[in-house]
Amino acid sequence: MYPPCPTLKPTILVWALSLALATSSALAQAPKSAEKKDGAAKQPPAAPLKETIATDIPGVIKGGTKIVLIRDGFKATEGIIAHPDGSSVIFTEQDADKLIKVDQNGNITTFLENTNRTTGLTYDTKGRLIGAQSRDPKIGVLSPEPRTVLADSFNGQPLVRPNDLIADKKGGIYFSDPLGAPAARFREPPAGRTPLLLYVTPAGKVVKPTEDVLNPNGIELTADEKILYVTNGTNIMVYDVQPDGMLKNGREFCKGGGDGLAIDTEGRLYSAVAGLKAIRVNDKTGKELGLIPIGVPPQSVGFAGPGKKTLYINGAGALYKVEMIAQGIQVRAK
Numbered sequence: 221m222y223p224p225c226p227t228l229k230p231t232i233l234v235w236a237l238s239l240a241l242a243t244s245s246a247l248a249q250a251p252k253s254a255e256k257k258d259g260a261a262k263q264p265p266a267a268p269l270k271e272t273i274a275t276d277i278p279g280v281i282k283g284g285t286k287i288v289l290i291r292d293g294f295k296a297t298e299g300i301i302a303h304p305d306g307s308s309v310i311f312t313e314q315d316a317d318k319l320i321k322v323d324q325n326g327n328i329t330t331f332l333e334n335t336n337r338t339t340g341l342t343y344d345t346k347g348r349l350i351g352a353q354s355r356d357p358k359i360g361v362l363s364p365e366p367r368t369v370l371a372d373s374f375n376g377q378p379l380v381r382p383n384d385l386i387a388d389k390k391g392g393i394y395f396s397d398p399l400g401a402p403a404a405r406f407r408e409p410p411a412g413r414t415p416l417l418l419y420v421t422p423a424g425k426v427v428k429p430t431e432d433v434l435n436p437n438g439i440e441l442t443a444d445e446k447i448l449y450v451t452n453g454t455n456i457m458v459y460d461v462q463p464d465g466m467l468k469n470g471r472e473f474c475k476g477g478g479d480g481l482a483i484d485t486e487g488r489l490y491s492a493v494a495g496l497k498a499i500r501v502n503d504k505t506g507k508e509l510g511l512i513p514i515g516v517p518p519q520s521v522g523f524a525g526p527g528k529k530t531l532y533i534n535g536a537g538a539l540y541k542v543e544m545i546a547q548g549i550q551v552r553a554k
Contacts, residue, residue, distance in 0.1 A: 268292045268538040269515025277510035280488065280501055280546045287514055287533070287542040290326055297534035299341040299351075300480065300522035302553040303331075309524035309532045311539070312338050312351070319362070322532075322539065324525050332362055337406075340384035340439075340480075343553045345391060352382035352395055355406050359385060359395050359420065371395070371426045374418055377410045384439045384480065386554055391422035392465045394429070394448065396436035417450060419465050430459060430467040440481035440489065443549040449489060451478050456491065458506075474506045480520035482531075482554070484546040492518035492535065499533060514540050523548020 268289055276283030299312035299319075307324045314337050321331035336358070338351035349363040350370065357379040358372040370393065372379055381404065385395035398415040399405070417436040419429040437451035441461070448459045448467060454477040459467035478491030478500065487504035494517035501509045516536040524532055525541075528548030533540045 268536065272513045272515055274512055274542065275510060277501055277512075279486065280484075280509060281512060281542065281544055285542060287512065287540050289515065290322060290539045290541055291328060292536075292538035294320065294534075294537040294539065297537055297539060298339045298480070298520045300482075300520040300524070300532050300534060301341045301343070302522065302524035302528060302548065304343065304347070304553065307526050309522070309530075310341065311520065311532070311534055312341060314339060314354075317355075320539075324530075335362060336360075338362065339382065340395070341554070342385050342387045342393065344387035344393070345389055350385065350387060350393065352385045354381050354383075354400075357382055357397075357407055359393060370424070371418070371420045374416060374426050374428070377413060378407065380407050380409045380413065381405050383437060386439050386441055387552075388441060388445050388461075388465070389551075390465065393420040394418070394439050394441075394450075394465075395420070396439055396450070398436055421465055427465075429465060430470060432459075432467075432470040433457060437477075438479050438481040438491070440483050440554070441552075442483060442487060443485070443551050449473060449481055449483075451481070451491075453477060456481075456489070472506075474500075474502050474508065476500060479518065479535075480522070482522045483549055484523065485549055486546065488546065490521050490531070492521045492533065494518060494535065499531070512542065522554060 270289050272287045274281045274285040294313045295315035303310050308321050310319050310321045310331050313320050317335050318330050319332040321329050336353040337355035338353050340352040342350050348361045351362045358369050360369045361367050379397050381400040383396045383398050387393045415435050417433040419427050433452045435453035440449045448461050450457050456473045457470050458473040460469045478493050480492040482490040489502045491500045493500050498511040498513045499521050514533050516538050518533050519535040521533050531542050531544050
């Protein structure tokens with residue numbers, strides 16, 4: 221048998237009771253503290269800056285120029301492209317299934333609806349507005365009607381999440397299908413499927429123009445369409461375009477990656493770099509010339525407006541513009 225428990229003195233009982241009450245009180249307070257921390261983490265993000273100030277990049281932008289917020293509160297923004305009227309810009313409001321148009325005076329209107337969550341935009345030589353559509357993944361005509369499908373699969377496997385695209389003067393279309401984060405997909409990738417850079421030939425066949433690009437995103441062509449730029453993970457690659465649209469002689473253009481891409485008449489490349497909250501400008505050799513800062517992580521960039529002398533930038537539901545020395549190319553909308 222176990223020996224009988226000793227009788228505790230009253231002072232010890234009082235001490236033990238006090239300790240239990242203190243511990244209980246501390247435990248009761250802990251969840252409230254955690255709730256406060258969680259609450260702080262769930263606060264809405266800070267509002268985008270109303271404007272930022274550019275530093276001087278010779279031939280590109282004058283130091284002191286203001287990068288101005290046009291509006292925020294859009295439901296996910298991408299796909300900046302010049303409108304054919306020569307004075308407006310259009311872009312995608314993905315989560316609202318809309319395209320938005322902004323004229324040179326800042327008037328904002330809905331340009332198209334029911335856009336199948338389009339991300340990237342391009343105009344082809346027939347004047348058709350074509351979108352990289354992600355809800356029901358495809359490359360397809362948005363306007364004019366009918367909304368025909370140009371590509372929805374490759375080698376018998378469906379597209380997963382088309383992102384960016386550009387049409388060439390031959391009638392072909394380069395586009396990226398980077399798969400995207402699992403939470404952002406509307407379709408699971410087929411078994412063994414990897415991110416793809418693809419080309420829709422003028423005859424309508426979908427081909428893989430190079431095997432080099434493993435993590436594609438933004439795409440751009442030079443004005444003469446002899447060179448193609450494509451974001452490949454944390455780098456931007458450059459390729460020589462062949463007469464049949466295939467890509468050869470791939471080499472690194474610059475480090476640092478980027479999302480949307482744009483080009484000016486001097487061949488300088490503009491990259492939307494989210495981590496820098498800026499547009500990076502590189503000359504045609506890949507040398508970095510400087511950064512154009514904005515108040516949010518950018519996703520898309522493009523020249524539009526009269527003479528294509530205005531650079532538009534969007535990201536995180538906000539749209540900015542800045543007046544430039546540089547000028548966007550005149551031969552294509554993008």
